[in-house]
Every structure is written in C-alpha cells, then in structure tokens.
Amino acid sequence: MENCLCVSAPLLPSLWDGGTGCRGSIRLLADRRRHESTNTNLKDKHSRMAAYLEIADDSKGHELSLFCVPKHYEEDLDSVIIPNGLIKDRTERLARDIVRDMGGHHIVALCVLKGGYKFFADLMDYIKTLNQNSDKSVPLTVDFIRLKSYSNDQSTNCVKVIGGDELSALAGKNVLIVEDIVETGKTMETLLKLLNECHPKMVKVVSLLVKRTPRSSGYRPDYIGFEVPDKFLVGYALDYNEYFRDLSHICILSDKAKEKYKV
Numbered sequence: 001m002e003n004c005l006c007v008s009a010p011l012l013p014s015l016w017d018g019g020t021g022c023r024g025s026i027r028l029l030a031d032r033r034r035h036e037s038t039n040t041n042l043k044d045k046h047s048r049m050a051a052y053l054e055i056a057d058d059s060k061g062h063e064l065s066l067f068c069v070p071k072h073y074e075e076d077l078d079s080v081i082i083p084n085g086l087i088k089d090r091t092e093r094l095a096r097d098i099v100r101d102m103g104g105h106h107i108v109a110l111c112v113l114k115g116g117y118k119f120f121a122d123l124m125d126y127i128k129t130l131n132q133n134s135d136k137s138v139p140l141t142v143d144f145i146r147l148k149s150y151s152n153d154q155s156t157n158c159v160k161v162i163g164g165d166e167l168s169a170l171a172g173k174n175v176l177i178v179e180d181i182v183e184t185g186k187t188m189e190t191l192l193k194l195l196n197e198c199h200p201k202m203v204k205v206v207s208l209l210v211k212r213t214p215r216s217s218g219y220r221p222d223y224i225g226f227e228v229p230d231k232f233l234v235g236y237a238l239d240y241n242e243y244f245r246d247l248s249h250i251c252i253l254s255d256k257a258k259e260k261y262k263v
C-alpha cells in the first residue's frame, strides 16, 4: 500500500506566537497556546492543558565529550540537547498522566514509525509497570503505522503512508497515537484525518517533542514531553536520512553533517 497525501494547507489556524522569551535552559510550562485556543470550553476534559519541559532557544545543550556517543557520529553533532536519562524520566511521568486520563478503558497505542519506535517502546514499558503495581490497570494493545514526509532536514509537504496495520481495525477504540516529534504538524494532521474516517471512540496524541517554529500549523498534541528550539534534532530514533537512529541521546545535528549525509 502506498498512499501519497499531499498536504498543501494547514488544517488548523496558526497559533505560533514567535516563542516565549524564556531565559533558563529548561522550564516546566503549561501549554498556554492550547489553553488560549480552548478557553471558551474549559469544562471539556479534552481541553486539559498539556504540561511540558521547555528547552530554551538559547540553550547550548551539553558538551558531547561528557556523554557516551558512538565514535562514528562524534564529528557530526553540535551538542547533546536531551540526555537519554531525562527522556526516560519525562516519559515515566507522561505514562502516569496518560493512565490517569485514559485509565479504565482499553487503550490501543498506535506507534508512528519509524521515528516513534524508541519513545513508544519506553512509554509502553512505563504503562506496563503502572499496570503491574496498581489496583487499577488498563488493558493495552499495540498497532503500527509508517508515515514519511522528510528528506534531508525538510518536510516535503507530502505525507506518505508507507505501511502498517489497517486503520479500520480502530473503529470504536480508544486510540493513543505515539509520535516522536511534531514540527509543521502536517504528519499528525494527516494521520488524525485518516483515523477519524475510521470512527474511533476517542483519540489522544502524545508526542515526545514539539518544535517551536514559524513553520508550525499550530497543531498541539494532548501530551508533550519537551518543547524544543528550531534546530534539526537526531537520536533516540530520530533520523537524518536514516542515520542517527542508533544514538541514545537527542542531539543537535551540525551543518557539516547535514551536507555529509545529504541525499
């Protein structure tokens, strides 16, 4: 199966406000933009504000030599922006928030491949641990879809569904979409449109990263791990032309490496 869904216009109005002007390197924030867009209907439980850790625009990240990085990538990275341990700690909390909100229902977790596979695996492990250690537990099944729209560090604006499970199996289900990063929002808006045609009972989206960028359509997931600066990030399954998925930390790719691995 190969569908090409070319998204030429954003499905939602842009809510980009040019950044928050935050000074510190990491801050915990509630999702103000989401709040502003939904404040006419605060009683709606879907309007719950997403909290996230903000990595500031002026954050230089951490020096590479302080972390274990594969030798073959040492020359290609500017810095470590989110160490693996911090990713895991934040993921553990996201798992708790998701179970709190979706618990009591059977959840179908839909992994968006390829970039989402590491976050998906870790998030599922944390939800399993909660299930094993609590009086309340939530049955969890998994599904996969493969979407692709990036070449080099640019969105092609054409979101291709390359493969995966039949979305029609999600009719009447409570679906949790698990994604690695939202940048323009086109991938997620395309998937949500496809999924809604299959009439799921409920859809929630968790993305490990959301990028602050003027290219954003304004789409915001229900759960967010980190909000990150407008830099091209790799590692923890995020790739540049398929390289760097085999890197544990989320790192800033150097301009030299963009040339070196360009297609």
Ligand SMILES: O=P(O)(O)OC[C@H]1O[C@H](OP(=O)(O)OP(=O)(O)O)[C@H](O)[C@@H]1O
Pocket: 112, 113, 114, 115, 116, 147, 148, 149, 150, 155, 179, 180, 181, 182, 183, 184, 185, 186, 187, 188, 238, 239
């Ligand atoms: O918000 P957007 O601008 O649409 O970008 C987000 C998408 O980009 C990446 O996918 P990519 O096309 O690189 O495929 P991959 O997951 O196989 O790496 C990432 O995994 C998201 O799915």
Ligand SMILES: Nc1nc2[nH]cnc2c(=O)[nH]1
Pocket: 150, 181, 182, 183, 184, 211, 231, 232, 233, 234, 238, 239, 240
């Ligand atoms: N690897 C990677 N994929 C993306 N897709 C959208 N933004 C990004 C990014 O910063 N890094």
